Amino acid sequence: MPRTARKRSCTDFYHVIGRGINHERIFNQTREKNNLIRLLRKYLDKYEVELYAYVIMSTHFHLLIHADLKVLSSYLAIVLAEFAEYYNYKHNRNGHVFQNRFRSECIENTQYFWNCVRYIHMNPVNANIVKSPLKYRFSSLKEYETENSQIIHADAIRVYKKEFSDFEEYLDFHQKSSRQIFIDIPEEVEIQQQKFALALINQEAHRQGLDSPKEIIEQQSLRKDYQQKLRNDLRISKTRAVRLYRFVKRCIIGK
CATH class of the missing domain: 3.30.70.1290 (Transposase IS200-like)
Structure with a gap:
């Protein structure tokens, strides 16, 4: 090939x-x-x-x-x-x-x-x-x-x-953070994406005037929109977006 x-x-x-x-x-x-x-x-x-x-x-x-x-x-x-x-x-x-x-x-x-x-x-x-x-x-x-x-x-x-x-x-x-994803070994790319996903949910909560990113997780329409934004911004599959969402959920509410 x-x-x-x-x-x-x-x-x-x-x-x-x-x-x-x-x-x-x-x-x-x-x-x-x-x-x-x-x-x-x-x-x-x-x-x-x-x-x-x-x-x-x-x-x-x-x-x-x-x-x-x-x-x-x-x-x-x-x-x-x-x-x-x-x-x-x-x-x-x-x-x-x-x-x-x-x-x-x-x-x-x-x-x-x-x-x-x-x-x-x-x-x-x-x-x-x-x-x-x-x-x-x-x-x-x-x-x-x-x-x-x-x-x-x-x-x-x-x-x-x-x-x-x-x-x-x-x-x-x-010491400043960046939302860009760089090429790296797979383990490091995953860490970059996880950091991005956490930053994004906090940004979205602030943009929508919510008291906490927990509200995005708790409301079906908001969490679907968040997962779609993950897919679009990171250019990843639906399966990968769901995995990242589960990681973010564990970090924020421990489940």
Whole structure:
């Protein structure tokens, strides 16, 4: 079956995610994370790729990259192939290391760009690894704090300084919530959708002048409208919307 062609971004900015095969923790050790960072740096100039944000988790990684789409594919092909060779030799194994090819989504406006940067940096916090994104060593946030671009492109620091008055404002921005859903491993997408569903029911209760989101759950017409809005906003199936509704119900009334 032919592969689906990647969508080309009108800005040449892409959010990229790659994950280990069969949920393997291919970046479990510090030196494995460091090796991927080394390889990302090694081929940046050769392929004219600009990196604006990254985070390396145990099972997957996120990158925000500015590049021509064909160049991006070539760049990641060599980076991931070299990492796979290293990983297989290190663990005395053969075969695939990554789950299929990397996934990508287009970043086509400024708001989505900054929300994506925030989502990438907040990955370790959302995974309950650290309480503050600055405490996580394997992300680009520290480079923004020091304004010393080791891997991220110099323009990343320039646009950050143009957008935010100082690093404290930038760090505060990371604490804000977003209703956008980003590509990720399935478990993380589910968490994003659950947060969205909770935020939506509270927003709908406020918009309709209700005292509590419980009123949406208690009234048939209101809960049907809420589930339909979940389907429309998240572009999910009716079955998935019902599952999210049940999660929200348990959170709000405990049943």
